[in-house]
Amino acid sequence: MNTIILMMLIFWGILLLFAWRLRAGLGFLGDTVAGMTGFMLGKALGPGATILEGRTGTAAMAWINHGMVWLFMGASITFVDLWLGHSPNALHSLQSWSWDLTGDAALNPSIMTTFGGMIMLLIGCSLHIMPRMADASLSNETNAGLMAMVFTGGILLFVIGSQVPNDIGNMIAFVGYTIPALAALAIIANILLTIREQTTGLEAPQWFIIIGLVGWFVSSVTFVLLGPEAAPHTLWISEQLHIGMFLCLIFGVVYYAIPSTTGIPIPSRSLIALTLVGTVVTVSPMGYDPATLGFLELAWLPLNLGVTEGASFPPCGGETNCTSSLIITTMMALSIPIMFMFSTNVLTAIRRSGAIFEDTALTLIAFGSFMLPIMAIASLFTTLDAMSGSNELSAAIGSMRLGAIWGAIIPLALGGTLAIIPDASGKELESQSSGIRAVWFLGLGIVGTFMVSMMSDFAEISFAEAGLEEGFSSTAAELQPIASVLFYGVVLGVLFLAQNVVRGTRSHDSEPEFSILGPSRYVISGTTTVRDLLTAGVTLDTVLTTDDGTDDNVGPTVLSEEE
């Protein structure tokens, strides 16, 4: 059977089996298994289990605080990477400390810190959402808090290892990549034990979160199962499935965050269900960049560097079979409507709340939701161009990756987290106005960076098309520094948001606030239900009026006086 088809079937099969057992109420986790897992998370740690106090809710905030710091580091290192893109020797003076930070040396740590920070934020949110919706306390709060430190240690090890250009450095980086995965595995076990106590069925955000977390591992397991021979073709698919599962996690957090912040439900439950199924069934085209192969070589070190060297999407054309390419292309194209479904649902809910530009978290979510379909469509072009082997847009693929990650994925994850923080920690943001200002910094920074670097890329493409392949467009060279300076806005935005979080003020009112009102007036035509009214965003303060059908202005349009 075709490798890619086999890979996708295994991926879907494992997830389907897991979802089926999960729907049955986690009965497959017998008392023995559950007890053993609980022991491994608790007493098996020995003295480590007593390091933290384990107060309720502290683990979620520990993950979120660590994640905020790593995200800021990720933005900062990405800025350095962008700068080194046009001035490779800007930091050559560090060589006097035996630190060779030139060329693309900042790329690998930028990926690890950015995604590490984002995953920490999402796990922090999950540790709050899952017990809250299960109406139970987290199975092991101490272990969850401890794992935040372990995860942070792993990221730090990877960053250090990636800066040591020899076998020992590669090994340190590999260990650094593996440790966070183990920590995340402990979190999954913790969450499964928590929802085992749930007496009701799982809610939609819970499905998104658990499928996202488990799917992240299943995509890696699938890649390993198919072996090193298939690795050149399965590697990128596995990475794109990772992005899809991160999106699944993000969607779950956002779908929980909006109703919990505004008191207004998400408009369409059908679209929520379709988003869940669609995220699992399709493959995301976002975030693909062959330049990140060096990162994957460190992450999959035991595979031998030669295996990943020639990694590419399945080839098509000539004597080769195009089935794999067609399947991947179709699944990538099908992910676009899923992005639109999520975006429409979320933007409608936020518009009804009237909180855009007033609430930091909702403004950031709205920005990310707006950018998501745009970045998905643009990424589809660059990724399919790389898959087809034409490589006409290869110069723009790095800018596309940057725009998709910092323009859509990070704002959604960060916005969802900011919305949850008051409930998780009992602390409000220090200032909503400075938060909105930070969102402006972040938004204008990434949009400006994306646009200017795309201008630079297309100047380069035009230069190459003109047959001047040996040279480099002066326009592109002038635009690249502007793009990197604009990205500093993202660094400042994330910094201000992080400061806003850590300096947050203790909320005096423990009750949720519903100051953000829905529509002040709502017209009912015909019979309706309270559920439909709530779905339409109506609140307790909305004035309901009936449509008595006496509006004479509405009627068939007269096309002609003669008729």
Place this chain on the structure above:
Amino acid sequence: MEEDSGFGLLDYMRSDEEPELGRMAITMGFIILLIFLVLYDVLYPGHGFPVVSDVVPLVAGVMDSSIWFFILGIMIGFFSLVASVLVGAVEE
């Protein structure tokens, strides 16, 4: 000293909008620094400042790219973030 019961000198000396001590210290330090720089230039014309003149060429040699200004901002931001986290932890 007898208490001034009328609308006299003490009313003008009793201020209720004293500036913060820290702000006063910074302002005074800045003024003293300016006076020192002017005096040094008058007393030793053409001579470099002690210590500072030795450090500046070293820094200029290392930080020969404008990226260092941005990195300086990042470092200040990072340390302010860590300081806020530590203060928050100590407070609780």
